[in-house]
Amino acid sequence: MTLSTPSARAAQALSRPFTLGGVTLANRIAMAPMTRGFAPGGVLHPAVAEYYRRRAEGGVGLIITEGTYVDHASAGLSGQVPYFHGEKALAAWARVADEVHQAGGRIMPQLWHVGMVRVQGAPPFPYAPAIGPSGIRNDGIRGGQAMTQNDIEAVVAAFADAAATAERLGFDGIELHGAHGYIIDEFLWSGTNHRTDPYGGDPASRARFAAEIVAACRQAVSADFPIIFRTSQWKMGDYGAKIADTPQELEALLTPLAEAGADAFHCSTRRYWLPEFDGSDLNMAGWAKKVTGKPSITVGSVGLDTDVFATDRGAQAAVTSIDRLIDRLERDEFDLVAVGRALLADAQWARKVLTQRTDTLIPFTPEAANTLR
Numbered sequence: 086m087t088l089s090t091p092s093a094r095a096a097q098a099l100s101r102p103f104t105l106g107g108v109t110l111a112n113r114i115a116m117a118p119m120t121r122g123f124a125p126g127g128v129l130h131p132a133v134a135e136y137y138r139r140r141a142e143g144g145v146g147l148i149i150t151e152g153t154y155v156d157h158a159s160a161g162l163s164g165q166v167p168y169f170h171g172e173k174a175l176a177a178w179a180r181v182a183d184e185v186h187q188a189g190g191r192i193m194p195q196l197w198h199v200g201m202v203r204v205q206g207a208p209p210f211p212y213a214p215a216i217g218p219s220g221i222r223n224d225g226i227r228g229g230q231a232m233t234q235n236d237i238e239a240v241v242a243a244f245a246d247a248a249a250t251a252e253r254l255g256f257d258g259i260e261l262h263g264a265h266g267y268i269i270d271e272f273l274w275s276g277t278n279h280r281t282d283p284y285g286g287d288p289a290s291r292a293r294f295a296a297e298i299v300a301a302c303r304q305a306v307s308a309d310f311p312i313i314f315r316t317s318q319w320k321m322g323d324y325g326a327k328i329a330d331t332p333q334e335l336e337a338l339l340t341p342l343a344e345a346g347a348d349a350f351h352c353s354t355r356r357y358w359l360p361e362f363d364g365s366d367l368n369m370a371g372w373a374k375k376v377t378g379k380p381s382i383t384v385g386s387v388g389l390d391t392d393v394f395a396t397d398r399g400a401q402a403a404v405t406s407i408d409r410l411i412d413r414l415e416r417d418e419f420d421l422v423a424v425g426r427a428l429l430a431d432a433q434w435a436r437k438v439l440t441q442r443t444d445t446l447i448p449f450t451p452e453a454a455n456t457l458r
Contacts, residue, residue: 092441095411100439103146103420105380106348107309108257110191110421112146113414114435117384117425118195118260118315120151120166123457127154127161127168127209129177134184136457140428141190144435147421148190149260149313149351150181152197154209155243159216160198164208169194169247179254186255193258193313196247198240200268201229201277202321216240216268218294219279223266223320237284237294240268245301248312258311261298263342264353266320269295273338274320274328288329288337296341303346313382314342317353318369324355324394332362335369336376343377350377351423354385355392358409370419383413384423388434389449396426402449407438429453 099113123130137148154160156170168174178194185192201217205228215222215229216236222228232240244261251259263269271277272294278285284293295314302312316339318327329335339350352369354361361369370383386392387410389402396402410422427434431447438446 090441091406091408091411092438092443095407095443096439096441098411098414099422103380106258106311107307108191108311110146111189112144112435112439113421114145114438115147115149115382115421115423116140116145116428117423118149118151118262119425119429121457122163122165124165124167124174126164127166127171128173129167129181130457131177132457133177134181137181137192138184138188139432140435141185141188141192143433144439145190145424145428146435147257148185148192149423150192150194152195152262153178155196155198155240155247157198157240157243158210158213159200159203160243161209162199162203162207168209169196169250175250175254182255191257193256193260193311194247194251195260195262195315196244196251197262198243198268200271202267203229205229217271217277218284219277221277221279223277223323223326225276231280237297241294241297241301244298245305248302249305252306252310258313258348259302259306260313260315260351261302262315263295264315264317266323266326269298270317270320270328273316274326276326288334289341292338292341296345299342299345299347311348312346313349313351314347315351315353316373318361319353319355332365332372332376335372339373339377343379347379349380349382349420350374351382351384354383355394357383357385357387357413367418368413371413374419380420382421382423383410383419384425387422387424388427388446393426396449396451396454399451401451402426404443404446404448426453432458
Protein backbone atom coordinates (compact mmCIF):
# COMPACT_ATOMS: atom_id res chain seq x y z
CA MET A 86 0.00 0.00 0.00
CA THR A 87 1.39 3.41 -1.02
CA LEU A 88 0.95 6.23 1.46
CA SER A 89 0.02 9.66 0.11
CA THR A 90 2.67 12.35 0.24
CA PRO A 91 1.82 15.46 2.28
CA SER A 92 1.21 17.48 -0.91
CA ALA A 93 -1.03 14.78 -2.36
CA ARG A 94 -3.01 14.55 0.85
CA ALA A 95 -3.47 18.34 0.91
CA ALA A 96 -4.58 18.38 -2.71
CA GLN A 97 -7.11 15.63 -2.06
CA ALA A 98 -8.56 17.20 1.09
CA LEU A 99 -8.80 20.73 -0.32
CA SER A 100 -10.08 19.80 -3.79
CA ARG A 101 -13.40 18.44 -2.53
CA PRO A 102 -16.45 20.52 -3.57
CA PHE A 103 -18.61 22.04 -0.87
CA THR A 104 -22.19 23.31 -0.96
CA LEU A 105 -23.22 26.32 1.10
CA GLY A 106 -26.87 27.29 0.80
CA GLY A 107 -27.66 27.15 -2.89
CA VAL A 108 -24.05 27.61 -3.98
CA THR A 109 -21.59 24.81 -4.73
CA LEU A 110 -17.92 25.73 -4.40
CA ALA A 111 -15.34 23.91 -6.52
CA ASN A 112 -13.03 23.32 -3.56
CA ARG A 113 -12.42 24.10 0.12
CA ILE A 114 -10.17 27.14 -0.40
CA ALA A 115 -11.52 30.62 0.28
CA MET A 116 -9.81 33.97 -0.09
CA ALA A 117 -9.96 35.84 3.20
CA PRO A 118 -11.21 39.45 3.21
CA MET A 119 -8.32 41.92 3.22
CA THR A 120 -8.64 45.70 3.13
CA ARG A 121 -6.68 47.03 0.15
CA GLY A 122 -7.39 50.77 0.07
CA PHE A 123 -7.68 51.07 -3.72
CA ALA A 124 -11.08 52.78 -3.79
CA PRO A 125 -10.72 56.58 -3.94
CA GLY A 126 -14.02 58.18 -3.06
CA GLY A 127 -15.43 54.75 -2.25
CA VAL A 128 -15.25 53.51 -5.84
CA LEU A 129 -13.00 50.56 -6.66
CA HIS A 130 -10.05 51.21 -8.95
CA PRO A 131 -10.59 49.32 -12.26
CA ALA A 132 -7.55 47.13 -11.51
CA VAL A 133 -9.33 45.61 -8.51
CA ALA A 134 -11.61 43.56 -10.76
CA GLU A 135 -8.59 41.97 -12.44
CA TYR A 136 -6.97 41.41 -9.05
CA TYR A 137 -9.92 39.33 -7.90
CA ARG A 138 -10.24 37.61 -11.25
CA ARG A 139 -6.62 36.43 -11.05
CA ARG A 140 -7.40 34.68 -7.73
CA ALA A 141 -10.42 32.97 -9.28
CA GLU A 142 -8.31 31.90 -12.25
CA GLY A 143 -5.74 30.71 -9.72
CA GLY A 144 -8.16 28.15 -8.33
CA VAL A 145 -9.75 29.83 -5.29
CA GLY A 146 -13.14 28.23 -4.67
CA LEU A 147 -14.67 31.23 -2.87
CA ILE A 148 -13.52 34.84 -2.82
CA ILE A 149 -14.66 36.92 0.15
CA THR A 150 -13.98 40.50 -0.75
CA GLU A 151 -12.34 43.21 1.26
CA GLY A 152 -14.68 44.96 3.69
CA THR A 153 -17.09 47.35 2.00
CA TYR A 154 -19.08 50.05 3.81
CA VAL A 155 -22.84 49.71 4.12
CA ASP A 156 -24.99 52.78 3.48
CA HIS A 157 -24.85 54.46 6.87
CA ALA A 158 -23.03 57.74 7.49
CA SER A 159 -21.05 56.39 10.45
CA ALA A 160 -20.07 53.13 8.74
CA GLY A 161 -16.62 54.17 7.54
CA LEU A 162 -13.29 55.63 8.57
CA SER A 163 -11.43 56.00 5.26
CA GLY A 164 -11.88 57.66 1.90
CA GLN A 165 -10.01 54.79 0.23
CA VAL A 166 -12.23 51.87 1.29
CA PRO A 167 -15.06 50.88 -1.08
CA TYR A 168 -18.73 51.65 -0.51
CA PHE A 169 -21.46 49.13 -1.16
CA HIS A 170 -23.91 51.84 -2.17
CA GLY A 171 -24.13 54.55 -4.79
CA GLU A 172 -24.32 54.15 -8.56
CA LYS A 173 -20.59 54.36 -9.34
CA ALA A 174 -19.49 52.14 -6.47
CA LEU A 175 -22.05 49.46 -7.27
CA ALA A 176 -21.19 49.50 -10.97
CA ALA A 177 -17.58 48.76 -10.02
CA TRP A 178 -18.68 45.91 -7.73
CA ALA A 179 -20.89 44.47 -10.48
CA ARG A 180 -17.84 44.35 -12.73
CA VAL A 181 -15.88 42.51 -10.04
CA ALA A 182 -18.60 39.87 -9.70
CA ASP A 183 -18.76 39.47 -13.47
CA GLU A 184 -14.99 39.08 -13.83
CA VAL A 185 -14.84 36.43 -11.11
CA HIS A 186 -17.75 34.51 -12.59
CA GLN A 187 -16.19 34.60 -16.04
CA ALA A 188 -13.13 32.96 -14.48
CA GLY A 189 -15.31 30.22 -12.96
CA GLY A 190 -15.16 31.49 -9.37
CA ARG A 191 -17.62 32.35 -6.64
CA ILE A 192 -17.58 35.65 -4.78
CA MET A 193 -19.25 37.26 -1.76
CA PRO A 194 -18.82 40.85 -0.51
CA GLN A 195 -17.97 41.44 3.12
CA LEU A 196 -20.43 44.01 4.50
CA TRP A 197 -18.92 46.33 7.09
CA HIS A 198 -19.72 49.03 9.63
CA VAL A 199 -16.77 50.12 11.76
CA GLY A 200 -18.73 51.40 14.75
CA MET A 201 -16.63 52.93 17.52
CA VAL A 202 -13.39 52.42 15.59
CA ARG A 203 -14.41 55.47 13.58
CA VAL A 204 -12.50 58.70 14.31
CA GLN A 205 -14.55 61.88 14.51
CA GLY A 206 -14.00 64.02 11.42
CA ALA A 207 -12.66 61.16 9.31
CA PRO A 208 -13.96 60.50 5.80
CA PRO A 209 -16.11 59.50 4.05
CA PHE A 210 -18.61 61.64 6.02
CA PRO A 211 -16.68 63.87 8.44
CA TYR A 212 -19.82 65.07 10.22
CA ALA A 213 -20.88 61.55 11.24
CA PRO A 214 -20.28 60.48 14.85
CA ALA A 215 -18.74 57.21 15.97
CA ILE A 216 -21.54 55.02 17.31
CA GLY A 217 -21.66 51.77 19.23
CA PRO A 218 -23.69 49.92 21.82
CA SER A 219 -22.44 52.04 24.73
CA GLY A 220 -20.25 54.71 23.11
CA ILE A 221 -17.15 52.88 24.40
CA ARG A 222 -14.10 52.12 22.27
CA ASN A 223 -12.17 48.85 22.34
CA ASP A 224 -9.63 50.46 24.68
CA GLY A 225 -12.38 51.17 27.22
CA ILE A 226 -12.47 54.92 26.62
CA ARG A 227 -15.80 56.60 25.97
CA GLY A 228 -15.35 58.28 22.62
CA GLY A 229 -18.66 58.34 20.75
CA GLN A 230 -22.39 57.94 20.99
CA ALA A 231 -24.38 55.10 22.52
CA MET A 232 -26.85 53.89 19.92
CA THR A 233 -30.54 54.68 20.29
CA GLN A 234 -33.24 52.29 19.11
CA ASN A 235 -33.53 54.40 15.95
CA ASP A 236 -29.77 54.04 15.38
CA ILE A 237 -30.02 50.27 15.81
CA GLU A 238 -32.88 50.02 13.33
CA ALA A 239 -31.06 52.21 10.80
CA VAL A 240 -27.90 50.08 10.91
CA VAL A 241 -29.89 46.83 10.68
CA ALA A 242 -31.69 48.24 7.63
CA ALA A 243 -28.39 49.30 6.03
CA PHE A 244 -27.04 45.76 6.25
CA ALA A 245 -30.29 44.30 4.88
CA ASP A 246 -30.27 46.74 1.97
CA ALA A 247 -26.68 45.80 1.17
CA ALA A 248 -27.54 42.09 1.27
CA ALA A 249 -30.39 42.61 -1.21
CA THR A 250 -28.08 44.67 -3.40
CA ALA A 251 -25.46 41.92 -3.39
CA GLU A 252 -27.97 39.39 -4.67
CA ARG A 253 -29.26 41.84 -7.28
CA LEU A 254 -25.73 42.46 -8.56
CA GLY A 255 -25.16 38.72 -9.00
CA PHE A 256 -22.93 37.93 -6.03
CA ASP A 257 -23.05 34.40 -4.64
CA GLY A 258 -23.75 35.32 -1.01
CA ILE A 259 -22.58 37.78 1.63
CA GLU A 260 -20.33 37.88 4.64
CA LEU A 261 -21.30 40.02 7.64
CA HIS A 262 -18.27 41.50 9.40
CA GLY A 263 -18.97 40.64 13.01
CA ALA A 264 -15.33 40.49 14.15
CA HIS A 265 -12.32 42.55 15.25
CA GLY A 266 -14.09 45.10 17.43
CA TYR A 267 -16.31 46.68 14.77
CA ILE A 268 -19.96 47.52 15.37
CA ILE A 269 -21.50 44.03 15.42
CA ASP A 270 -18.66 42.67 17.54
CA GLU A 271 -18.97 45.63 19.91
CA PHE A 272 -22.42 44.34 20.85
CA LEU A 273 -21.15 40.77 21.26
CA TRP A 274 -18.28 41.74 23.60
CA SER A 275 -19.01 42.65 27.20
CA GLY A 276 -16.01 45.00 27.16
CA THR A 277 -17.81 47.43 24.85
CA ASN A 278 -21.45 46.51 25.52
CA HIS A 279 -22.58 47.89 28.88
CA ARG A 280 -26.25 48.21 27.92
CA THR A 281 -28.99 47.32 30.38
CA ASP A 282 -31.77 47.06 27.79
CA PRO A 283 -32.55 43.89 25.75
CA TYR A 284 -29.34 44.39 23.71
CA GLY A 285 -26.96 43.98 26.66
CA GLY A 286 -26.26 41.76 29.60
CA ASP A 287 -25.98 38.00 29.17
CA PRO A 288 -24.51 36.46 25.98
CA ALA A 289 -27.88 35.82 24.33
CA SER A 290 -28.89 39.47 24.88
CA ARG A 291 -25.53 40.74 23.57
CA ALA A 292 -26.18 38.63 20.44
CA ARG A 293 -29.55 40.25 19.78
CA PHE A 294 -28.23 43.05 17.53
CA ALA A 295 -26.23 40.61 15.42
CA ALA A 296 -29.20 38.24 15.22
CA GLU A 297 -31.46 41.06 14.06
CA ILE A 298 -28.99 41.91 11.30
CA VAL A 299 -28.78 38.28 10.20
CA ALA A 300 -32.57 37.93 10.24
CA ALA A 301 -33.08 41.15 8.28
CA CYS A 302 -30.55 40.05 5.69
CA ARG A 303 -32.15 36.63 5.47
CA GLN A 304 -35.54 38.23 4.86
CA ALA A 305 -34.06 40.53 2.19
CA VAL A 306 -32.55 37.74 0.07
CA SER A 307 -33.55 34.37 -1.35
CA ALA A 308 -33.83 31.46 1.05
CA ASP A 309 -30.80 29.69 -0.45
CA PHE A 310 -28.60 32.81 -0.74
CA PRO A 311 -25.71 32.12 1.67
CA ILE A 312 -25.02 34.34 4.67
CA ILE A 313 -21.62 33.93 6.34
CA PHE A 314 -21.00 35.52 9.72
CA ARG A 315 -17.40 36.46 10.52
CA THR A 316 -16.46 36.46 14.17
CA SER A 317 -13.35 36.65 16.33
CA GLN A 318 -12.21 36.83 19.92
CA TRP A 319 -9.49 39.47 19.35
CA LYS A 320 -10.03 43.15 18.58
CA MET A 321 -7.93 45.68 16.75
CA GLY A 322 -5.42 46.72 19.39
CA ASP A 323 -6.52 44.11 21.93
CA TYR A 324 -5.35 40.71 20.81
CA GLY A 325 -6.13 39.06 24.14
CA ALA A 326 -9.81 40.04 24.19
CA LYS A 327 -12.45 37.31 24.29
CA ILE A 328 -16.16 37.47 23.56
CA ALA A 329 -16.46 33.99 25.09
CA ASP A 330 -14.40 32.44 27.87
CA THR A 331 -15.98 28.99 27.56
CA PRO A 332 -17.60 26.84 24.87
CA GLN A 333 -20.93 27.35 26.61
CA GLU A 334 -20.64 31.12 26.31
CA LEU A 335 -19.67 30.83 22.65
CA GLU A 336 -22.72 28.63 22.08
CA ALA A 337 -24.97 31.21 23.74
CA LEU A 338 -23.58 33.92 21.44
CA LEU A 339 -23.64 32.02 18.16
CA THR A 340 -26.82 29.95 18.46
CA PRO A 341 -29.13 32.97 18.01
CA LEU A 342 -27.25 33.86 14.83
CA ALA A 343 -27.60 30.34 13.43
CA GLU A 344 -31.29 30.37 14.28
CA ALA A 345 -31.69 33.78 12.59
CA GLY A 346 -30.34 32.40 9.31
CA ALA A 347 -26.53 32.40 9.28
CA ASP A 348 -25.33 29.57 7.05
CA ALA A 349 -21.70 29.45 8.20
CA PHE A 350 -19.27 31.00 10.67
CA HIS A 351 -15.90 32.38 9.58
CA CYS A 352 -13.66 32.44 12.65
CA SER A 353 -10.73 34.84 12.57
CA THR A 354 -7.71 33.77 14.61
CA ARG A 355 -4.00 34.63 14.56
CA ARG A 356 -2.92 31.00 14.11
CA TYR A 357 -5.32 28.27 13.04
CA TRP A 358 -3.49 25.55 15.02
CA LEU A 359 -4.02 27.06 18.48
CA PRO A 360 -6.76 25.56 20.68
CA GLU A 361 -9.50 28.03 21.60
CA PHE A 362 -10.43 26.70 25.05
CA ASP A 363 -8.66 24.60 27.67
CA GLY A 364 -9.24 20.87 27.56
CA SER A 365 -9.70 20.53 23.79
CA ASP A 366 -7.58 20.80 20.65
CA LEU A 367 -10.42 22.44 18.69
CA ASN A 368 -9.72 25.89 17.29
CA MET A 369 -12.42 28.56 17.17
CA ALA A 370 -13.80 27.36 13.84
CA GLY A 371 -13.98 23.86 15.27
CA TRP A 372 -15.94 25.07 18.25
CA ALA A 373 -18.27 27.22 16.13
CA LYS A 374 -19.17 24.16 14.06
CA LYS A 375 -19.57 21.98 17.14
CA VAL A 376 -21.87 24.32 19.07
CA THR A 377 -24.05 25.49 16.15
CA GLY A 378 -24.05 22.52 13.79
CA LYS A 379 -23.30 24.96 10.96
CA PRO A 380 -20.33 24.83 8.57
CA SER A 381 -17.30 26.84 9.58
CA ILE A 382 -14.29 28.48 7.98
CA THR A 383 -10.87 28.60 9.60
CA VAL A 384 -8.22 31.24 8.98
CA GLY A 385 -4.95 32.39 10.53
CA SER A 386 -1.37 32.12 9.23
CA VAL A 387 -2.28 29.46 6.67
CA GLY A 388 0.83 28.49 4.73
CA LEU A 389 3.07 31.11 6.36
CA ASP A 390 5.45 31.04 9.32
CA THR A 391 4.68 34.53 10.71
CA ASP A 392 1.34 35.91 11.88
CA VAL A 393 -0.42 38.90 10.38
CA PHE A 394 0.53 41.28 13.19
CA ALA A 395 4.22 40.68 12.59
CA THR A 396 3.87 41.32 8.87
CA ASP A 397 1.89 44.48 9.63
CA ARG A 398 5.09 45.65 11.35
CA GLY A 399 7.11 44.93 8.20
CA ALA A 400 8.20 41.31 8.71
CA GLN A 401 8.39 38.87 5.83
CA ALA A 402 6.69 35.48 6.00
CA ALA A 403 8.20 32.31 4.58
CA VAL A 404 6.19 29.49 3.05
CA THR A 405 5.53 26.72 5.54
CA SER A 406 3.81 23.34 5.68
CA ILE A 407 0.02 23.04 5.97
CA ASP A 408 0.14 19.44 7.24
CA ARG A 409 -1.45 20.39 10.57
CA LEU A 410 -4.22 22.19 8.72
CA ILE A 411 -4.96 19.11 6.63
CA ASP A 412 -5.02 16.95 9.76
CA ARG A 413 -7.81 19.13 11.13
CA LEU A 414 -9.67 19.37 7.82
CA GLU A 415 -9.62 15.59 7.42
CA ARG A 416 -11.18 15.31 10.89
CA ASP A 417 -13.96 17.67 9.72
CA GLU A 418 -13.08 20.14 12.46
CA PHE A 419 -14.08 22.83 9.94
CA ASP A 420 -15.24 22.86 6.32
CA LEU A 421 -13.41 25.63 4.45
CA VAL A 422 -9.96 27.19 4.75
CA ALA A 423 -9.54 30.94 4.23
CA VAL A 424 -6.16 32.09 2.96
CA GLY A 425 -5.09 35.71 3.28
CA ARG A 426 -1.52 36.97 2.90
CA ALA A 427 -0.37 33.89 0.99
CA LEU A 428 -2.87 34.82 -1.74
CA LEU A 429 -1.64 38.41 -1.79
CA ALA A 430 1.84 37.13 -2.46
CA ASP A 431 0.85 34.42 -4.94
CA ALA A 432 -2.35 34.62 -6.98
CA GLN A 433 -1.75 30.99 -8.01
CA TRP A 434 -1.48 29.69 -4.43
CA ALA A 435 -4.63 27.58 -4.64
CA ARG A 436 -3.78 26.08 -8.02
CA LYS A 437 -0.26 25.22 -6.89
CA VAL A 438 -1.50 23.48 -3.74
CA LEU A 439 -4.24 21.63 -5.59
CA THR A 440 -1.80 20.41 -8.27
CA GLN A 441 0.99 19.56 -5.82
CA ARG A 442 3.39 22.29 -6.93
CA THR A 443 4.02 23.68 -3.46
CA ASP A 444 7.75 23.95 -4.17
CA THR A 445 6.93 26.96 -6.38
CA LEU A 446 4.91 28.92 -3.80
CA ILE A 447 5.97 32.55 -3.35
CA PRO A 448 6.81 33.89 0.15
CA PHE A 449 4.94 36.92 1.47
CA THR A 450 6.73 40.25 1.61
CA PRO A 451 5.28 43.54 2.88
CA GLU A 452 5.26 44.87 -0.68
CA ALA A 453 2.49 42.38 -1.53
CA ALA A 454 0.14 44.19 0.82
CA ASN A 455 0.52 47.44 -1.15
CA THR A 456 -0.05 46.22 -4.70
CA LEU A 457 -2.80 44.68 -6.83
CA ARG A 458 -0.61 42.15 -8.60
